[in-house]
Amino acid sequence: MFEFNVITESQTCRARAGLLQTAHGDVETPVFMPVGTRGSVKSVSPEELLAAGTRIILGNTYHLYLRPGCDVIRRFAGLHRFMHWDGPILTDSGGFQVFSLAKLAKISEEGVTFQSHLDGSSHLLTPEKSIEIQTCLDSDIVMCLDNCIQYPATREDSRDALEITTKWALRCKQAWQESQNSRNALFGIVQGGMFEDLRQRSADELMKIDFPGYAVGGLSVGEPAEVMLEMADHTLPLLPETKPRYIMGVGTPEDLIELVALGADMFDCVLPTRNARNGQMFTQNGTVNISNARYKEDTEPLDSGCACYTCRNYSRAYLRHLYMARELLAYRLNTIHNIHYFISFMKQIREAIQADEFESFRKAFYRKLEN
Amino acid sequence: MFEFNVITESQTCRARAGLLQTAHGDVETPVFMPVGTRGSVKSVSPEELLAAGTRIILGNTYHLYLRPGCDVIRRFAGLHRFMHWDGPILTDSGGFQVFSLAKLAKISEEGVTFQSHLDGSSHLLTPEKSIEIQTCLDSDIVMCLDNCIQYPATREDSRDALEITTKWALRCKQAWQESQNSRNALFGIVQGGMFEDLRQRSADELMKIDFPGYAVGGLSVGEPAEVMLEMADHTLPLLPETKPRYIMGVGTPEDLIELVALGADMFDCVLPTRNARNGQMFTQNGTVNISNARYKEDTEPLDSGCACYTCRNYSRAYLRHLYMARELLAYRLNTIHNIHYFISFMKQIREAIQADEFESFRKAFYRKLEN
Numbered sequence: 037m038f039e040f041n042v043i044t045e046s047q048t049c050r051a052r053a054g055l056l057q058t059a060h061g062d063v064e065t066p067v068f069m070p071v072g073t074r075g076s077v078k079s080v081s082p083e084e085l086l087a088a089g090t091r092i093i094l095g096n097t098y099h100l101y102l103r104p105g106c107d108v109i110r111r112f113a114g115l116h117r118f119m120h121w122d123g124p125i126l127t128d129s130g131g132f133q134v135f136s137l138a139k140l141a142k143i144s145e146e147g148v149t150f151q152s153h154l155d156g157s158s159h160l161l162t163p164e165k166s167i168e169i170q171t172c173l174d175s176d177i178v179m180c181l182d183n184c185i186q187y188p189a190t191r192e193d194s195r196d197a198l199e200i201t202t203k204w205a206l207r208c209k210q211a212w213q214e215s216q217n218s219r220n221a222l223f224g225i226v227q228g229g230m231f232e233d234l235r236q237r238s239a240d241e242l243m244k245i246d247f248p249g250y251a252v253g254g255l256s257v258g259e260p261a262e263v264m265l266e267m268a269d270h271t272l273p274l275l276p277e278t279k280p281r282y283i284m285g286v287g288t289p290e291d292l293i294e295l296v297a298l299g300a301d302m303f304d305c306v307l308p309t310r311n312a313r314n315g316q317m318f319t320q321n322g323t324v325n326i327s328n329a330r331y332k333e334d335t336e337p338l339d340s341g342c343a344c345y346t347c348r349n350y351s352r353a354y355l356r357h358l359y360m361a362r363e364l365l366a367y368r369l370n371t372i373h374n375i376h377y378f379i380s381f382m383k384q385i386r387e388a389i390q391a392d393e394f395e396s397f398r399k400a401f402y403r404k405l406e407n
Numbered sequence: 408m409f410e411f412n413v414i415t416e417s418q419t420c421r422a423r424a425g426l427l428q429t430a431h432g433d434v435e436t437p438v439f440m441p442v443g444t445r446g447s448v449k450s451v452s453p454e455e456l457l458a459a460g461t462r463i464i465l466g467n468t469y470h471l472y473l474r475p476g477c478d479v480i481r482r483f484a485g486l487h488r489f490m491h492w493d494g495p496i497l498t499d500s501g502g503f504q505v506f507s508l509a510k511l512a513k514i515s516e517e518g519v520t521f522q523s524h525l526d527g528s529s530h531l532l533t534p535e536k537s538i539e540i541q542t543c544l545d546s547d548i549v550m551c552l553d554n555c556i557q558y559p560a561t562r563e564d565s566r567d568a569l570e571i572t573t574k575w576a577l578r579c580k581q582a583w584q585e586s587q588n589s590r591n592a593l594f595g596i597v598q599g600g601m602f603e604d605l606r607q608r609s610a611d612e613l614m615k616i617d618f619p620g621y622a623v624g625g626l627s628v629g630e631p632a633e634v635m636l637e638m639a640d641h642t643l644p645l646l647p648e649t650k651p652r653y654i655m656g657v658g659t660p661e662d663l664i665e666l667v668a669l670g671a672d673m674f675d676c677v678l679p680t681r682n683a684r685n686g687q688m689f690t691q692n693g694t695v696n697i698s699n700a701r702y703k704e705d706t707e708p709l710d711s712g713c714a715c716y717t718c719r720n721y722s723r724a725y726l727r728h729l730y731m732a733r734e735l736l737a738y739r740l741n742t743i744h745n746i747h748y749f750i751s752f753m754k755q756i757r758e759a760i761q762a763d764e765f766e767s768f769r770k771a772f773y774r775k776l777e778n
Contacts, residue, residue, distance in 0.1 A: 332475070
């Protein structure tokens with residue numbers, strides 16, 4: 037049920053437009069995936085996600101495993117019906133959150149033992165367990181358990197983490213094949229820290245195992261933006277041109293357009309949703325902090341060029357009022373706009389690639405930001 | 408632009424069905440008005456209010472006066488466009504919140520001085536000022552500033568408060584006539600504590616001033632439900648049959664059906680919205696606490712007989728999960744259901760009155776609750 041095809045390639049850079057086909061529908065790439073950590077993209081409904089142009093969302097295995105747990109999700113035959121989202125879902129492996137949120141995470145070749153951040157209960161996350169949970173979630177795109185390390189990391193730590201990542205990837209592939217869930221796809225995750233030769237080795241080892249898609253992990257973990265782009269520039273061309281390439285956990289609109297230029301197809305990030313809840317809004321002229329007093333009596337929409345529900349119906353003054361009063365509607369109206377911005381931005385990028393106008397689109401994008 | 412007509416009267420009790428006509432549309436009565444304290448019915452959009460059957464909402468003058476303030480609202484020519492709600496709006500006078508929320512409220516014949524609960528700034532709320540603010544809000548139904556007292560209150564305090572209420576009502580009427588806002592209506596508020604003769608005197612004095620509608624205030628201030636019903640039973644028949652009668656700040660579904668039987672037409676209460684945010688849901692079989700562990704794996708909708716967005720698309724298990732995780736979507740899905748319940752309940756009451764089946768409807772309502 038899973039297929040990926042490159043439709044158009046830019047003549048001037050590595051950017052490409054493609055089509056992902058999944059059991060829950062098609063997704064045009066490059067694509068941005070809003071994050072629905074605990075079975076809900078915070079504050080918005082599935083209908084609002086669709087209206088904002090969302091075609092695929094991300095769910096977090098770590099959170100959903102701890103609460104509500106697989107016993108609950110299984111009664112709904114997966115996450116889709118549980119959360120009333122019929123479109124494709126990509127789930128991460130749980131590894132990243134185990135290292136960043138759980139207590140006392142201890143890694144061994146078998147897997148990671150950790151204590152729940154909710155109740156302190158002990159758990160063991162293995163490659164097989166991660167696939168089992170993601171299978172129960174009926175995820176359309178399943179991610180291999182990887183060993184994601186912090187920045188900066190020594191060459192030795194980076195090498196150790198990549199070696200474990202490769203071993204786990206092999207076990208994930210076996211577990212995935214045994215799960216007989218041919219409807220979904222399993223992606224391998226390239227690690228290797230900020231070392232070019234380790235990235236090369238990680239990519240080679242994963243390609244030998246052979247996956248329907250590949251992610252670049254271990255980026256956006258604290259390194260400067262230019263280091264992130266350098267590593268992506270080095271790593272993306274190592275991966276098969278016929279497979280989708282996913283950069284995990286990135287990033288700003290500027291990051292996204294640069295990574296598309298380097299050949300990336302898929303992205304996820306909490307930036308639009310988290311910043312919305314903090315009052316930081318993305319517009320074609322740059323970011324806006326809606327709490328700013330200059331918007332107190334401003335009857336104009338947030339972004340006059342935007343067609344989202346928020347901009348069509350509400351003023352900056354009202355959004356500021358809701359935000360200052362900490363009204364629940366504030367988080368939702370802000371989130372709707374920011375998701376719409378990210379999704380529309382990717383759509384414009386896609387259309388520019390298809391019309392072979394990517395370079396001029398990129399220039400126009402930066403020109404508007406500087407205004 | 409304001410008109411009220413009784414359409415059907417029950418043959419067995421004082422219940423009646425009527426039609427309110429306002430500059431922002433018609434409203435069938437008896438009607439329940441969700442509370443939109445700060446220019447937003449907490450967590451839901453105007454479209455969701457309409458889909459739940461809402462035809463009129465309430466705004467709080469005290470909150471909107473302090474934030475965002477009339478200077479902001481005036482730029483939108485009123486609250487309707489500011490908050491993107493095109494239907495009728497009733498605003499209270501601000502008096503009730505001054506006494507319950509503000510600091511150091513001091514009452515004199517001139518008005519009430521108080522300190523803002525937001526920043527401690529000093530303000531004077533007079534009858535004229537209250538009308539001025541409500542005119543700026545472009546409220547369809549404007550309430551007189553009244554002196555609402557706590558329960559229990561002595562006969563002397565109750566009498567003093569009613570006397571001030573009458574004097575303020577007269578000044579409100581004058582200010583309202585001078586505002587030349589013929590599009591809206593001004594309602595007088597009957598006070599008099601829990602003393603029948605004082606209620607009679609208050610009603611008589613207000614009717615002499617003559618208002619397009621009348622409210623019964625000073626109920627649901629801490630007295631037992633049977634005392635509230637006794638006072639309503641005594642007071643409602645004192646008011647003109649041709650004018651709308653509004654019971655302020657009440658109540659439970661049981662309160663509402665009993666008050667309709669006593670001849671009340673309009674209601675507002677934070678109960679459905681506030682309780683939704685605390686996980687208490689109203690159903691035809693009584694209230695449900697969605698955090699209860701028995702709903703953990705429950706794939707059924709909250710109320711299988713309910714046609715609201717929440718019940719059509721989500722399970723009890725999902726609602727419980729969102730609530731336990733304190734996801735923002737929880738407050739909204741719960742609120743949509745509870746508002747839908749209250750609005751549908753009033754619609755069923757209205758239809759029962761029109762079919763002269765009110766008594767059998769009332770019996771069936773209590774029978775279901777006992778199940």
